[in-house]
Amino acid sequence: MESNSNQAKHAWRILILLFLANLLNFFDRTIPAIIIEPIRHEWDLSDLQLGIVGSAFTVIYAIAGLPLGRLADSWSRKKIIGWGLAIWSAFTALNGYAWNYLSFVSVRMGVGIGEASYAPAANSLIGDLFPSHKRARAVGIFMLGLPLGLVLAFFTVGAMVKSFGTWRAPFFIAALPGIILSIFFFFIREPERGAAESIQISKVTPAQPIRKVLRIPTMWWIILSGLTFNFAAYAVNSFLVSLLQRYYHFTLVKAAITTGFIVGITGLIGLTVGGLIADKIHQRSERGRLLFGAFNLLVSGVLILLALLQSQEMVLFFSILLGFGWLLSYNYYTCVYPAIQDVIEPRLRATAMAIYFAAMYLLGGAAGPAVVGWFSDYLTRSAMLRSGSSEMTEQFKAIGLHDSLYLIPVTVLLTSLFVFLASKSFAKDASEMKRSLERKA
Numbered sequence: 001m002e003s004n005s006n007q008a009k010h011a012w013r014i015l016i017l018l019f020l021a022n023l024l025n026f027f028d029r030t031i032p033a034i035i036i037e038p039i040r041h042e043w044d045l046s047d048l049q050l051g052i053v054g055s056a057f058t059v060i061y062a063i064a065g066l067p068l069g070r071l072a073d074s075w076s077r078k079k080i081i082g083w084g085l086a087i088w089s090a091f092t093a094l095n096g097y098a099w100n101y102l103s104f105v106s107v108r109m110g111v112g113i114g115e116a117s118y119a120p121a122a123n124s125l126i127g128d129l130f131p132s133h134k135r136a137r138a139v140g141i142f143m144l145g146l147p148l149g150l151v152l153a154f155f156t157v158g159a160m161v162k163s164f165g166t167w168r169a170p171f172f173i174a175a176l177p178g179i180i181l182s183i184f185f186f187f188i189r190e191p192e193r194g195a196a197e198s199i200q201i202s203k204v205t206p207a208q209p210i211r212k213v214l215r216i217p218t219m220w221w222i223i224l225s226g227l228t229f230n231f232a233a234y235a236v237n238s239f240l241v242s243l244l245q246r247y248y249h250f251t252l253v254k255a256a257i258t259t260g261f262i263v264g265i266t267g268l269i270g271l272t273v274g275g276l277i278a279d280k281i282h283q284r285s286e287r288g289r290l291l292f293g294a295f296n297l298l299v300s301g302v303l304i305l306l307a308l309l310q311s312q313e314m315v316l317f318f319s320i321l322l323g324f325g326w327l328l329s330y331n332y333y334t335c336v337y338p339a340i341q342d343v344i345e346p347r348l349r350a351t352a353m354a355i356y357f358a359a360m361y362l363l364g365g366a367a368g369p370a371v372v373g374w375f376s377d378y379l380t381r382s383a384m385l386r387s388g389s390s391e392m393t394e395q396f397k398a399i400g401l402h403d404s405l406y407l408i409p410v411t412v413l414l415t416s417l418f419v420f421l422a423s424k425s426f427a428k429d430a431s432e433m434k435r436s437l438e439r440k441a
Helices: 009-032 036-043 047-072 078-096 102-118 118-129 132-143 145-164 169-187 209-214 219-247 252-284 288-308 312-329 331-343 346-365 367-387 394-404 408-440
Strands: none
Touching: 009 036, 009 047, 009 078, 009 145, 009 209, 009 219, 009 252, 036 047, 036 102, 036 219, 036 288, 036 346, 047 078, 047 118, 047 346, 047 394, 078 102, 078 118, 078 169, 102 118, 118 132, 118 252, 118 331, 118 346, 132 145, 132 252, 132 288, 132 331, 145 169, 145 252, 145 408, 169 252, 209 219, 209 346, 209 367, 219 252, 219 312, 219 331, 219 346, 219 367, 219 394, 219 408, 252 331, 288 312, 288 408, 312 331, 312 346, 331 346, 331 408, 346 367, 367 394, 367 408
């Protein structure tokens, strides 16, 4: 077990900055999901077109992440984060000037390029700031930026739209703190590669890095789990506000705040408590952390299914069941992200995260909103035809969107299976990583 001496001197201060940037990351990318109904009505969009807004962002995010992840393994990570944060904040402001659907989607792609620089470099930094037995807690705190970013967005964006009378206002307001925060990253003290490991690592970047990462069986199961989990997460984040407005007849502000509780407040509990439990389990059993994640995801999938089975009059039970299910799903991050650090050697971690993000965003995060949007349009038309009506109404669109979300519990349950399978190869792959470092030392 590593000692505290392997922890960087300013680790917690840097982690706070990383957390704040992560918060802004998810705040900025969540704004379109909240203003989805005003945009739909203004530009007369289908659910598939609405889903493509998130999917286009995610595709660019994933593609740009690969070269930027490789860059983070060889260049200054603090500069990559600083410039990336400034760029995505500037594009967020530009979103407020969109004049039609195409211009809106194009600017979102610019935001995606900026945000793609962040996760691989940030996770690589955390791996060098904290020793293995503290990484789940560190990742848990870092990932608190996700639910807090969602909470802040869902609790404030609706009010901004109401106060300023336009859906454009939140984009202008969100840009400023990101530009200010980006300046701080240029002044942090970046740790050496492998500084938190118990043995000294080679300063030479390994040859054929992508091939080396993909030779590790655990990484394949983790990549598949990221694909299915992100499908569910991005679909829910993209359409839950709209579902509450259409199916349960909430106002924009009420729908946004309710969504903030369901997918945001729950994450504060899931990530903080889950990170502590995962670290304690990991100290007793190498594969216990991933088994803990698999179990939580199994229960999560069942609860989400039960939530969707509730009638329109049972919106309170729908919210409670979905909220508890989403709370448990957050343990995915505190169990899987540290596992990647444990099976990948330090000079390949940013590359590994970039590969992981590319796969899960291209095939999961990008597919989620688009597939659910397409399925919603299909089920909407089916509901209209079954009724014998020839006129499309908001009632049919509400039914179509609700029923399309049954894809979510299916993908969460698949995630549970993939995390379980990752646990079976984890101990062997983690031991092999340590032996590889010893041979190179």
